[in-house]
Amino acid sequence: MPATPSSPPRGPTRLVVLVSGSGTNLQALLDAAADPAYGVQVVAVGADRPGIEGLARAERAGVPTFVHRVADFPDRGSWDEALAASCAAYEPELVVLAGFMKLVGPAFLEEFGGRCVNTHPALSPSFPGMRGPADALEYGVKVTGATLFVVDPGVDTGAIVAQTAVPVEDDDDVETLHERIKTAERAMLVDTVGRMAREGFAVVGRKVRIGRPVA
Numbered sequence: 001m002p003a004t005p006s007s008p009p010r011g012p013t014r015l016v017v018l019v020s021g022s023g024t025n026l027q028a029l030l031d032a033a034a035d036p037a038y039g040v041q042v043v044a045v046g047a048d049r050p051g052i053e054g055l056a057r058a059e060r061a062g063v064p065t066f067v068h069r070v071a072d073f074p075d076r077g078s079w080d081e082a083l084a085a086s087c088a089a090y091e092p093e094l095v096v097l098a099g100f101m102k103l104v105g106p107a108f109l110e111e112f113g114g115r116c117v118n119t120h121p122a123l124s125p126s127f128p129g130m131r132g133p134a135d136a137l138e139y140g141v142k143v144t145g146a147t148l149f150v151v152d153p154g155v156d157t158g159a160i161v162a163q164t165a166v167p168v169e170d171d172d173d174v175e176t177l178h179e180r181i182k183t184a185e186r187a188m189l190v191d192t193v194g195r196m197a198r199e200g201f202a203v204v205g206r207k208v209r210i211g212r213p214v215a
């Protein structure tokens with residue numbers, strides 16, 4: 001009788017998450033990953049600064065952490081190399097920047113280009129940079145949201161994996177608007193990263209497709 005063809009058993013997708021602040025997006029991923037059916041293991045959390053709640057969340061979850069401050073390196077290139085090396089040591093299949101407030105550089109992209117995603121609190125290509133919610137509010141848009149994209153050398157310019165929209169209310173300030181965005185952003189991040197992990201994904205030019213290519 002011929003052997004039945006089968007794939008070798010596959011473990012959860014290994015994820016490194018990089019943070020700079022409160023880490024609520026990281027927490028959403030950690031919570032989702034507690035269920036084996038989600039298909040993801042957060043193998044390490046890295047940061048560009050010590051003492052942040054994002055790192056504390058990782059420690060409480062028993063996930064190893066590392067910190068590289070730009071100020072501790074002679075130049076930006078050596079910081080970027082150290083960041084790439086520390087991530088690579090955990091052999092991730094996917095790297096998620098979740099509120100990571102630094103641009104990664106050439107060494108990092110050489111290692112993780114095409115398998116590193118970032119979440120941004122605006123609907124790209126509008127309002128790139130560090131002030132997405134504030135810029136949207138100042139512009140007066142009625143709808144904004146969050147964008148998950150594949151990291152490239154630009155500022156929030158990479159191919160879009162997913163977007164979610166939220167209304168801007170008349171009495172919003174930056175804080176209320178950003179909190180509304182973050183609620184939608186966390187749901188988008190958890191849903192999309194889980195599907196990327198379980199179903200695979202392909203980046204072709206500016207198009208990102210999750211799952212098997214349609215024939």
Ligand code: GAR
Nearest residue numbers: 021022023024025099119120121129
């Ligand atoms: C998120 O809204 C994320 O999109 C934003 O920082 C917040 C982090 O929240 N990132 C940027 O603005 C990057 N340009 P968290 O630390 O609670 O996950």
